[in-house]
Amino acid sequence: MPDMPETNTGADASGKIPVTVLTGYLGAGKTTLLNRILSEPHGKKFAVIVNEFGEVGIDNDLVVGADEEVFEMNNGCVCCTVRGDLIRIIDGLMKRKGGFDGIIVETTGLADPAPVAQTFFMDQDVQERTRLDAVVTVVDAKWLTQRLKDAPEAHNQIAFADVLILNKTDLVTPEELAGVEAQVRAINPYARLHRTQNAKVAIDDVLGRNAFDLDRIMELEPDFLEEGHHAHHDSDIQSVAVTVDGDVDPDKFLPWLNDYAQREGANLLRSKGILAFRGEPKRFVFQGVHMMLDGDLQRDWRPDEKRTSKIVMIGRDLDREAIEKAFRACAV
CATH class of the missing domain: 3.30.1220.10 (CobW-like, C-terminal domain)
Structure with missing residues (x-):
């Protein structure tokens, strides 16, 4: 692995496209969150890469079929079904006219997010044009305790997160919710955490988080420097x-x-x-x-x-x- 650069203009000044990796165990609410992002009237253009083969629902009016490589959506977003190398997909996106305000990668619920996240570190062309903005993990408050017992991927997804979406909070009691949050915090005490129902969260709390910036930890952990x-x-x-x-x-x-x-x-x-x-x-x-x-x-x-x-x-x-x-x- 080459040494990190000691000088650079910085991710923001360089014009790199921010990439959000959206992960979470099966049924946690990843696609619901993705639909919310795509349907918001934010006026931005996103490329969406879905790390699964087959038909993936994007919203009520559009399904990206397995035969589609890239599909332009009415609201200005682009969806890809990943069938080959993620690097190849991103390279193709970079060549499209118009550009993007960001890229969202939704991983399969059984995936360890590491290989996807590593893509944005290990390929020079991708690294020069994109930056990993944040790993966002959706957590199922109802079933997390069971998942932590039988699914090591659930541990990894939480540990990797820069932003945690504790979803389906309406399906558990306040006492159960406190217990689940304590379990999540034991694994990852530093990620920003949002309690949600139906993955309802402000877009600015998910996108544009700048995972580099530990100032956000200071907001969460005031005694960090002690x-x-x-x-x-x-x-x-x-x-x-x-x-x-x-x-x-x-x-x-x-x-x-x-x-x-x-x-x-x-x-x-x-x-x-x-x-x-x-x-x-x-x-x-x-x-x-x-x-x-x-x-x-x-x-x-x-x-x-x-x-x-x-x-x-x-x-x-x-x-x-x-x-x-x-x-x-x-x-x-």
Whole structure:
């Protein structure tokens, strides 16, 4: 895996198309959420890639058949049925006239979202033209407890999420809902969580989230920067958050991060961070999926903003003490 770039104009300034990966176990409400996105009068144009073969309902008036490669819809969206390489599909979309405001990839309910997410890290052409905006996971409040017992994919889908849609809340009691939310939070304490019925959620809460930006974690976890706020875990998936006050040395941090992702990539589901690099006025932000890493220099550190470096890693059997020691060794 090549090293991450140390300089870049930033995802927003580069004009890359944001990609939202929509995942969730069978019956959780992914297609309902997708239909809501496509039927909203947002005035934007989205390409939709459905990671399933066969007929997939998009709304009441349109079904994309298996014989269709790309189908232009009346509301300006485009739908694809993925029958080959996701990279090939995206390459074809990039050649279409008119362009898109975003791409939405709906995975099959039995899928681990990792291979789909990795596509936007590993192919140079795709990486140059698109950026992974967020992984959005729809969770079935009614059946989650059972799914966590019999479906490892459900664990992975929650752990990968940048945004969690806790759906079908009307089908459980308040006590049951609190218990389900606690289970979800044990796996992933940092994703933005929305309780919904019929996947009814504001579009801005799903699209344009910028998964790079850990400022959203600060909204959720005000004590994130406090000493000792490091890890949440359940039986096998845990999250580790480490903060260093001040700058880190990029010549130490980037090789360590790449090496760690290579060694522990099978267990490392998601990683992300905001770094203050020595002598650099801009924030370096990165995110990763297993062994695949991507990073950019983004906006300047604001005058009223404390230069702080922080990372979050979510995975299985993570050695919190080793991660913390190695990261702190990168401090200037």
